[in-house]
Amino acid sequence: MLIDTSASRSRTLEEQAAPARRPHDDAPETEALFRRLTALPDGPERDAVRDELATAWLPMAHRIAGRFRDRGESIEDLRQVAALGLVKAIDRFDPDRGAFESYAVPTITGEVKRHFRDRMWALRVPRRVQELRNKVRVARRELTQHPGSPEPTLAAVAAHTGLTEEEVSTGMEALESFSTLSLDAEMSSGADGYSLADTLGAADSSYDVVVDRESAKEGLRRLPERERAILYMRFFEDMTQSRIADRLGISQMHVSRLISRSCARVRDEVLTERTGRRPTRPRPEAY
Numbered sequence: 658m659l660i661d662t663s664a665s666r667s668r669t670l671e672e673q674a675a676p677a678r679r680p681h682d683d684a685p686e687t688e689a690l691f692r693r694l695t696a697l698p699d700g701p702e703r704d705a706v707r708d709e710l711a712t713a714w715l716p717m718a719h720r721i722a723g724r725f726r727d728r729g730e731s732i733e734d735l736r737q738v739a740a741l742g743l744v745k746a747i748d749r750f751d752p753d754r755g756a757f758e759s760y761a762v763p764t765i766t767g768e769v770k771r772h773f774r775d776r777m778w779a780l781r782v783p784r785r786v787q788e789l790r791n792k793v794r795v796a797r798r799e800l801t802q803h804p805g806s807p808e809p810t811l812a813a814v815a816a817h818t819g820l821t822e823e824e825v826s827t828g829m830e831a832l833e834s835f836s837t838l839s840l841d842a843e844m845s846s847g848a849d850g851y852s853l854a855d856t857l858g859a860a861d862s863s864y865d866v867v868v869d870r871e872s873a874k875e876g877l878r879r880l881p882e883r884e885r886a887i888l889y890m891r892f893f894e895d896m897t898q899s900r901i902a903d904r905l906g907i908s909q910m911h912v913s914r915l916i917s918r919s920c921a922r923v924r925d926e927v928l929t930e931r932t933g934r935r936p937t938r939p940r941p942e943a944y
Contacts, residue, residue, distance in 0.1 A: 691752040718743040742768030793828030876923035884919040
């Protein structure tokens with residue numbers, strides 16, 4: 658059997674000259690440092706080794722933080738959060754259970770995701786809705802990655818994600834709920850611009866009038882016919898007490914007493930219905 662020794666020797670030299678490949682350029686060889694860290698008691702020496710490991714692996718933490726850029730948080734803050742996740746990973750890592758990178762990447766990624774979930778939402782949104790938002794956001798990005806792609810419909814996003822159209826709709830609403838606008842935010846850039854506060858309605862007192870009127874109907878129906886007629890002439894025909902007295906052939910003082918008594922009766926019945934107890938009135942001697 659003939660062996661091409663020159664070709665074999667050439668491949669061997671190339672393999673020796675090629676640098677050892679790592680999953681990433683920011684994955685240093687620190688197994689010896691981790692074993693030393695686990696063997697050291699708490700103290701300045703252990704802290705120094707821990708700092709050395711954090712410095713060595715910090716580029717990896719920054720790389721992971723870079724995946725979450727352009728999502729409403731500054732890259733500096735994201736790197737701080739990722740560095741915190743890195744420290745947690747260093748403290749919890751057991752070198753006998755595999756490579757540090759395999760343990761650190763999900764730990765740091767989870768720390769950054771928790772930061773977005775717990776600190777970045779202006780409104781507290783259930784975790785299920787946050788997850789729907791993330792799925793919809795990724796699906797929309799994948800469906801529109803080619804130039805000229807139309808905005809995907811609810812049905813298209815649902816088919817892409819395996820969600821129902823109702824879930825997709827909830828996720829799309831959450832896309833607009835990540836941050837809030839100030840009431841002073843300008844809604845138009847023209848000369849006649851207006852703020853968000855200008856679009857908000859105010860409390861309408863007419864609703865209270867409607868509620869009071871409906872509440873008083875039953876009490877008015879239970880009044881004697883003459884009292885109902887007097888209240889109608891006074892409040893609906895806007896007649897004075899003197900004109901009402903002339904029409905009914907009674908004194909103006911008697912009309913005044915009937916109006917006061919009828920209004921008090923209807924008011925007491927409404928308050929009794931709302932509160933469940935009859936309002937107390939001061940005795941005449943108390944006046």
